[in-house]
Amino acid sequence: xxxxxRVNGRTIHADVEPETxxxxxxxxxxxxxxxxxxxxxxxCGTCTVLMDEQPVSACILMAPLAQGTEITTIEGIPEDDxxxxxxxxxxxxxxxxxxxxxVLTGRAMVAEGHAADREEIREGLGGNLCRCGCYLKIIDAIxxxxx
Amino acid sequence: xxxxxARARRDQDNNExxxxxxxxxxxxxxxxxxNPRITAGIRYATDGGIPGEWHLRIIRSSVPAGRVTxxxxxxxxxxxxxxTPDDVDAAGLPAFGCQIADQTVLTxxxxxxxxxxxxxxxxxxxxxxxxxxxxxxxxxxxxxxxDEMAAIAPDxxxxxxxxxxxxxxxxxxxxxxxxxxxxxxxFRIRTAALQGRQEPNVITELDDSDTALADAFAQAxxxxxxxxxxxxxxxxxxxxxxTNAQWVEGRLxxxxxxxxxxxxxxxxxxxxxxxxxxxxxVVPPMGGAFGAKTFIRTEAxxxxxxxxxxxxxxxxxxxxxxxxxxxxxxxxxxxxxxxxADGTFVAKRIWAYVNTxxxxxxxxxxxxxxxxAGVGPxxxxxxxxxxxxIYTNLPPGGAFRGYGAxxxxxxxxxxxxxxxxxxxxxxxxxxxxxxxxxGDTFCTGEVMxxxxxxxxxxxxxxxxxxxxxxxxxxxxxxxxxxxxQTPSKAEARIQLLPDGRYEVQAGTADMGQGASEMLTxxxxxxxKCDVDQIVVCTPDTDRVPYDTRTTSSRSTHMMSRALAxxxxxxxQHGTVGHGYVSNDGGLDPDTGQGVASSHWHQGSAAxxxxxxxxxxxxxxxxxxxxxxAGKVVNPHGADLQNEGSxxxxxxxxxxxxxxxxxxxxxxxxxxxxxxxxxxxxxxxxHKVMQIPGAEVHGLGETAVPPVPPAxxxxxxxxxxxxxxxxxxxERVLAAAPSHEQASPPVGHIQGEExx
Numbered sequence: 077x078x079x080x081x082r083v084n085g086r087t088i089h090a091d092v093e094p095e096t097x098x099x100x101x102x103x104x105x106x107x108x109x110x111x112x113x114x115x116x117x118x119x120c121g122t123c124t125v126l127m128d129e130q131p132v133s134a135c136i137l138m139a140p141l142a143q144g145t146e147i148t149t150i151e152g153i154p155e156d157d158x159x160x161x162x163x164x165x166x167x168x169x170x171x172x173x174x175x176x177x178x179v180l181t182g183r184a185m186v187a188e189g190h191a192a193d194r195e196e197i198r199e200g201l202g203g204n205l206c207r208c209g210c211y212l213k214i215i216d217a218i219x220x221x222x223x
Numbered sequence: 224x225x226x227x228x229a230r231a232r233r234d235q236d237n238n239e240x241x242x243x244x245x246x247x248x249x250x251x252x253x254x255x256x257x258n259p260r261i262t263a264g265i266r267y268a269t270d271g272g273i274p275g276e277w278h279l280r281i282i283r284s285s286v287p288a289g290r291v292t293x294x295x296x297x298x299x300x301x302x303x304x305x306x307t308p309d310d311v312d313a314a315g316l317p318a319f320g321c322q323i324a325d326q327t328v329l330t331x332x333x334x335x336x337x338x339x340x341x342x343x344x345x346x347x348x349x350x351x352x353x354x355x356x357x358x359x360x361x362x363x364x365x366x367x368x369x370d371e372m373a374a375i376a377p378d379x380x381x382x383x384x385x386x387x388x389x390x391x392x393x394x395x396x397x398x399x400x401x402x403x404x405x406x407x408x409x410f411r412i413r414t415a416a417l418q419g420r421q422e423p424n425v426i427t428e429l430d431d432s433d434t435a436l437a438d439a440f441a442q443a444x445x446x447x448x449x450x451x452x453x454x455x456x457x458x459x460x461x462x463x464x465x466t467n468a469q470w471v472e473g474r475l476x477x478x479x480x481x482x483x484x485x486x487x488x489x490x491x492x493x494x495x496x497x498x499x500x501x502x503x504x505v506v507p508p509m510g511g512a513f514g515a516k517t518f519i520r521t522e523a524x525x526x527x528x529x530x531x532x533x534x535x536x537x538x539x540x541x542x543x544x545x546x547x548x549x550x551x552x553x554x555x556x557x558x559x560x561x562x563x564a565d566g567t568f569v570a571k572r573i574w575a576y577v578n579t580x581x582x583x584x585x586x587x588x589x590x591x592x593x594x595x596a597g598v599g600p601x602x603x604x605x606x607x608x609x610x611x612x613i614y615t616n617l618p619p620g621g622a623f624r625g626y627g628a629x630x631x632x633x634x635x636x637x638x639x640x641x642x643x644x645x646x647x648x649x650x651x652x653x654x655x656x657x658x659x660x661x662g663d664t665f666c667t668g669e670v671m672x673x674x675x676x677x678x679x680x681x682x683x684x685x686x687x688x689x690x691x692x693x694x695x696x697x698x699x700x701x702x703x704x705x706x707x708q709t710p711s712k713a714e715a716r717i718q719l720l721p722d723g724r725y726e727v728q729a730g731t732a733d734m735g736q737g738a739s740e741m742l743t744x745x746x747x748x749x750x751k752c753d754v755d756q757i758v759v760c761t762p763d764t765d766r767v768p769y770d771t772r773t774t775s776s777r778s779t780h781m782m783s784r785a786l787a788x789x790x791x792x793x794x795q796h797g798t799v800g801h802g803y804v805s806n807d808g809g810l811d812p813d814t815g816q817g818v819a820s821s822h823w824h825q826g827s828a829a830x831x832x833x834x835x836x837x838x839x840x841x842x843x844x845x846x847x848x849x850x851x852a853g854k855v856v857n858p859h860g861a862d863l864q865n866e867g868s869x870x871x872x873x874x875x876x877x878x879x880x881x882x883x884x885x886x887x888x889x890x891x892x893x894x895x896x897x898x899x900x901x902x903x904x905x906x907x908x909h910k911v912m913q914i915p916g917a918e919v920h921g922l923g924e925t926a927v928p929p930v931p932p933a934x935x936x937x938x939x940x941x942x943x944x945x946x947x948x949x950x951x952x953e954r955v956l957a958a959a960p961s962h963e964q965a966s967p968p969v970g971h972i973q974g975e976e977x978x
Contacts, residue, residue, distance in 0.1 A: 171735025172260025
């Protein structure tokens, strides 16, 4: 089927099978490498994108369901974004594979006022895994961005 | 409270230790602007690709042992290329393996569920997936063995009929395969008085009386004799294994996520009958590795597919394949520890049974390190270690952050606490009394230098408010030493570019530990220039000089000195500087004497926790680790490495375990196999211990091994004597102190009083 998706403010066209997952359309048809596949079952958060500002797992979201929404990937976030800058200031990354998903999740938490303290931030990050174990600095970064 | 104090102390240390890197004010990395790892500005092997490449899917054995009797491929489209062991034979590809030559590119005789038996190649990934699902395989099944103790038993069936040592550089010590058994390597330590005895080749029973060496314990008033277990675990790099390969005018070019580019080059050259110079390995940044991306994984089959098809080929593993590709060695470790009544350690005996699965991989090296790390940073009159690397029909075990040390430190540091309880001596004081100090001799004959065990022990104890001879309910400590790859070599080159910048050419692979950041900062320091003037090239065996590999926390220590040498050479001689360092040594496999490590990774951990006596759930109040770093190059990176190691250790301690049913992994996904999340880290604090003027030490793994025994010792202080990791609520409850016995506070202790 022919899909038209709004991604980072522009329109992406893709001719795909209807069961194609959003992450595959973003990677293979839109050329975006920020959304990544790690667990493939919507648990680790590496594939996180924002759909109308809400974090979703693009590895288990069928692409047609994203039509009519605004998708934002890390590539659509400006470098002077407060959360991005706080991740940089706190050196909140190691390999970086999970970090775009962390930034997008953190951004939604900050925007909605769900980053009031470290406990709330930890709860909000429960669906984003980082095997390098950068959690303490990630929490530092989001805590500062929320202030 | 406790946490914030420790955090503040850490920050203060770091500010003092920021050192000589000339970063721009307010920036935390040498990269100008926002670091591209945050904004997806870097490309991993899984993002890249060679134009026109086809997609490879591996067909894997569904039986743990047996023989493939046929493939039914009638449903495959004509364009699909189907590869079998016949193609491997037709190409004349020999057996390979980094330490034992026991693998083939595709096998007719699968030895674990998941073994690669065939492959399909298609123009799209979707077509490759469909094709792989349409191939039917028939097998003749054979009996299998999964447990390391069953596999070492005298009548065990043999996983491999014979043993063949590899000629790879990765086989850096003499192998001691035990013919007619599943033991592909036996490593021993025998201190002077215990050498030259008549002994059995292999000790197969966990209650062996060890009569040949029993006199080592003659002076001991108390002996602890206990068995501990560690299960298989998964590395879970967030980025799966991803390989792209093509043949260009007879040369093999591979772009792949690997920690071992030069071993890869040598091993692929061996397999394909090429000169090493005719193989090119390019290593983009990896999305995590933790040991999973060492030696040949998907590279050989991808290269074969590229050669057969005459096209570039790409292979990216699915998550369940990543789980089965390589694991942490399941291990059974028996510790016998003897001391005099005043607490002086007399003798230690270790039997380590290391389950390396279907292929040895670097299991012999892991077994060696497990063997000597279990001795710990203590003085003994006598030490005897037997460490067996044992084949089974599980997925292969390989390098895993901690490299065997975790399994034996878990056992040995738990045993020290059992001994302390028996002796009625404070567990911290008992350790202090026996610690290796500057100038003391380790069981390998090495004289200790730059040793800081006492400061590390004190730091850990104070982090949990340990009171000498006071109430230690819910508190535990552990201390450990771990070696670095010895022998090894590192070379670096620095080239002055026409625009006045300097390019650093080094084989250190970046898997998230910050290799490129480290090289940038140090090159700027050595060349007395700004970090903006340094460019670090991607590891590419056509462009960078030789380096042993990026493992064993060796790179910052070894490559930093090669780089300093290269900078000095450049400053003296103009436009190109070359640097080289090597560390020499190695251990005799029969006596364990020699040089285990040219420097020591030294670390401690402490835990303070509660155990719910109804549910068995452990709640951490404080988890602390203190690691010796010498000089710190990148303070944020050092914090992250230490915290990451602790968090991995926490998962190993409390919940990570690969499970199998008849050899088939039953939880190869992140739903059934949990790793630590942000919800698990509330109790964590740590210290990176720096000493002014000290040399750079590795820090990539130090805090992994001491975490599980520190937690285990804290749990045992309530009477729960858990011997099997992870310490799940069920295991804690099963280890509950019996209410009927007025027993010693640490539950059951095997063994008997010494003479």
